[in-house]
Amino acid sequence: MTIKMSYSDAINDAIRLAMRKDENVILIGEDVAGGAEVDHLQDQGAWGGVFGVTKGIVEEFGRGRVIDTPIAEAGYMGAAVSAAATGLRPISELMFNDFIGSCLDEVMNQAAKFHYMFGGKAKVPLTIRTIDGAGFNAAAQHSQSLYALFTHIPGLKVVVPSNPSDMKGLLLNAVFDDDPVIVFEDKTLYGMKGEVEEGFYTIPFGKAEIKRAGSDLTIVGIGKQVLTALKAADQLAKKGFETEVIDPRTLSPLDEETIINSVKKTGRLIIVDEAYPRCSAATDIAAIVGDKAFDYLDAPIKRVTAPHSPVPFSPPLEKLYMPSPEKIINAFSLMVGDKVFTTA
């Protein structure tokens, strides 16, 4: 049975299901309960996170398992790492992924490396939830999409859900995975509705989803950019080109096979990624496919990304900053020769 549910509610649902299933699951972060220790405030009035995503969870599970922290990212993230190493399964919220600057060590040098450095004798079943994405005019320090930084680091798993149903299944998979996982929640998707399976289910990591089949072009979209890719595919279909749109769902591990198989069929690849362009998920996928599907490529692999700039505040600038169906179509036109489009 599926029900219609927002991306935000899917997260809330997943966290509750995880916490019901295993009492070692805790939720920790800044204002994740929200409104801690104010006498007149009952739990039901509490914020539940800066976007209300975790609202009500403290009511069900209490302050013992839903823990508001001081503004001390290194402190509580480090705590979550060793809580994981000593028997809990913490879900630790880094409010905005832009704040990783305050706690990268805990993620990169501790969580990601314990298992390896300690010869496989420790495990860190930690899930980090964090908000990314531009489009809210939240400016340069609250709009970044920093998943490439984490994909670079061995020992971490990186999840970029593009819709409510994937979010729920991937988040549940993260919580019960024995490695540290970081899940990116695009802030502009919180209101997105979709059909979501009721009850507990997981979606495995490293399995891409083909969102639309096609034979002329493959587009890989990262996170929200799957939606931009689908819009571009619609427009291309009107011009007679059939696009295969792939949502990798996780960047680490990456389902190379599904992408490569698609490119073997279409001969063309565009990667759509709203993150910064250098040393990015887009270059990563381009390099892998360019190597492993070299003989099948009919045109250079194109990347439609943000420019090499911080995210601007001003709404028209931010709009220009982002990938768009038009930019994708332009890239495609470069691949196949302009005149196709000028005559269309």
Place this chain on the structure above:
Amino acid sequence: MTIKMSYSDAINDAIRLAMRKDENVILIGEDVAGGAEVDHLQDQGAWGGVFGVTKGIVEEFGRGRVIDTPIAEAGYMGAAVSAAATGLRPISELMFNDFIGSCLDEVMNQAAKFHYMFGGKAKVPLTIRTIDGAGFNAAAQHSQSLYALFTHIPGLKVVVPSNPSDMKGLLLNAVFDDDPVIVFEDKTLYGMKGEVEEGFYTIPFGKAEIKRAGSDLTIVGIGKQVLTALKAADQLAKKGFETEVIDPRTLSPLDEETIINSVKKTGRLIIVDEAYPRCSAATDIAAIVGDKAFDYLDAPIKRVTAPHSPVPFSPPLEKLYMPSPEKIINAFSLMVGDKVFTTA
């Protein structure tokens, strides 16, 4: 006039020249003077950094401009950022690049973004010196090469000198550049000797150097891996293949033109990078060249990198972990067909 000088001495020389030239240049970091405030210790006995690279500089310029800090990376790096914004030209040492986890915010969200966020009205002429590189059995938290993280971030310039002469010229260029720059010092190169021009000179950013000319293969080496590339080129030459070896010198900006022109000539590219393989400088260059030199490629672009693992401690493991001439030659043999080598 050139003199023979080590990589380490070239750094020391550059810092002194910069500090003599401009009294706004200061050196700040943990133990950069070394042995602060011990009564019996004269400045000449002070450490000068954990590898002695800045030894003697405090003697010449005094404690007012050579500033030992507490172990507080966020604190002193943030201080260096705004010291730069208010009129100084700080050279701030992040002892090991692995410690960026304690001060990424100051670099990524402050230094890199001030100029843009403030509409071009502030500048941050900050130079960060930091140590990277495996090969010293320094294990997972002291052996990383994290330049990809910085190359990803718009607003930063990223410098990876492979020899004493480049180090001096690039470091001097960094200090007098008006943007934030991070310079990577490979710890295993400190003892490397080379001919270095005396006195003040700068090497501009974004200009690659062709270390060896060739027509059969292009190898781009990052930092120390230029040396591995040169060794491989020697061995390939014995088998009759002429390799062009390119040292990009700076990853941001990147001299795409020199690399692309070379690939247009050779039709083949290998990138040698000892950093982690995902979302890396290697994938970055592969993606760019794969796009812009698509029609000239005779074989897939190969990346010879570390595996997707933390750096192991044990010496034989660390050796296996690193790129090597053999791995480069293997990659080349895959590109041209094995039998060339079996018959050689």
Place this chain on the structure above:
Amino acid sequence: MQAEKKASAKDMTALKASWIYQKMQEIRQFENAVHEIFEKGEIPGFVHLYAGEEAVAVGVCAHLTDKDSITSTHRGHGHCIAKGCDIDGMMAEIFGRSTGLCKGKGGSMHIADVSKGMLGANGIVGAGLPLAIGAGLTAKVKKTDDVAVCFFGDGASNHGTFHEAVNMAAIWKLPVLFVCENNGFGEASTFDYAAATDRISEYAKAYKIVGETVDGRDLPSVYEAAGNAVARARRGEGPTILECLTYRDYGHFEGDTQTYKDKDVQDRALNEDDAILRFQNYAKSNRLLGEDEIKTIDALVKAEIDHAIKFAEESPFPDASQVTTDVYVSY
């Protein structure tokens, strides 16, 4: 060293009082206007209002010149105005227009004007603390008598940068004033919950520096304590932690439901404990400002704010080319 005369609010001149009152009004009216415009949906992004805390920014900045630096927070409008940023340029920035102080690229959370010594509002909690150290270091290296003031919240006091920055300022005797705006909340969490200490000024003892807590809704108290701290800093006597107990009249950000607020406390803050009202009374009873002068300033400020809104609304958005300019000075 000869004993220095202590600053006292009693020494405040009528001219200073008039400047202070005008700045407080500018902040209040600016924030009220932004609040209304935001509700109408004309302002994009995240906005955090300073209304209610005016006595802190103004009481401190009253002692500063353009050569002194301040670092700020996500709640930065008040600091900007008190430090002398252009109000038209601020409003245009919040509207995302090309005439904004940052050409529309920064927005509310990143307003800056380095020429005024305003080193930027900051979206990262705790980031301003080390930045203040850098400005203090510049003063020390260049041997000026400039000071650096760091405004930060009670929430920020729990961040590691607080400890690192205060310790560095203390060991290097930097001319830095740490002004904690303790409004009782970090987002929806209370100070009482999040901090083990009762008073942020308490930390000063361990660092062997001066620490003081004052009523941050009482302009004269802030003015006096800040005056003494700034003077000490200029004399080379090192840093001070000045904790100002205050309250934010609006929510954490615009759109906040404020369920965590106590109605009675809020009522008191908006009425008898209002910082502007209290300063009006003080200024009147000390014959610094008359009723007429107050009315004149109120009206003048209203005109300023109206002008700023009009200026912002009529200004163009930035040109498309602006997306990728100003990333580097040169590249």
Place this chain on the structure above:
Amino acid sequence: MQAEKKASAKDMTALKASWIYQKMQEIRQFENAVHEIFEKGEIPGFVHLYAGEEAVAVGVCAHLTDKDSITSTHRGHGHCIAKGCDIDGMMAEIFGRSTGLCKGKGGSMHIADVSKGMLGANGIVGAGLPLAIGAGLTAKVKKTDDVAVCFFGDGASNHGTFHEAVNMAAIWKLPVLFVCENNGFGEASTFDYAAATDRISEYAKAYKIVGETVDGRDLPSVYEAAGNAVARARRGEGPTILECLTYRDYGHFEGDTQTYKDKDVQDRALNEDDAILRFQNYAKSNRLLGEDEIKTIDALVKAEIDHAIKFAEESPFPDASQVTTDVYVSY
């Protein structure tokens, strides 16, 4: 709450004293051996020796079981031994052999044994402080009476994680003991230079927790103070900062020229102020250990260390496949 009996070094049994002395000797002889082997060039990488500070690790760990956790530092050998890590496995790890506690993948700076509650030596200064909070949190959530001990240096006390961790432990009343090994130096910089405070235990007041400074070369003082702090933590009375004044007999790392050290201080530390000598005297004068027993333990430990070296030297290096195993539990 009824007044709890205070722990006293006087209550130390002969059995405990014997355990303590053996652990101290194990650390000392282990470090001396590593020092020699390093000089010969047989040990790779960076090595930081704990010799001289034995009374801290042993005096604290004497109160812990395998269910209690400790976090450690770059100078971690002493903590490992005191917490019961296998000495053969430790030595093999430092040699980079497959039989090492971490299969040779971690080395000196990353020795760990989670089954013993040893959460790892750590190459990142200050990293252990938040990690200790997590172990304390697990105890709280699982409602056990386990405690977490964080060993950290005087240099680390200036890092932001110190403030963040102590504050969190205090507000949540976590069963955490913060043990500062104040050896007067962070690398080559002195504590006096780098920290504004005279005593790290001074900070405790602001956090409203217990803070105490003891002579860290005096085992009974550490033992007593740690015993009381651990008992408080087990009773749910929250964290303690315990500062132990000590000295490291060797350099910061092996290879350090130690120009920053004062010869007289070093001499005193290596002779009359030696922690092991002082404990021998204490144990003898309190009739806890006789001269014979001491000699027996010394010899036994020598055999242990010799065995460990032989074990390490004869162990194979890890297999090539080990480069890429253990990155993930599953991928």
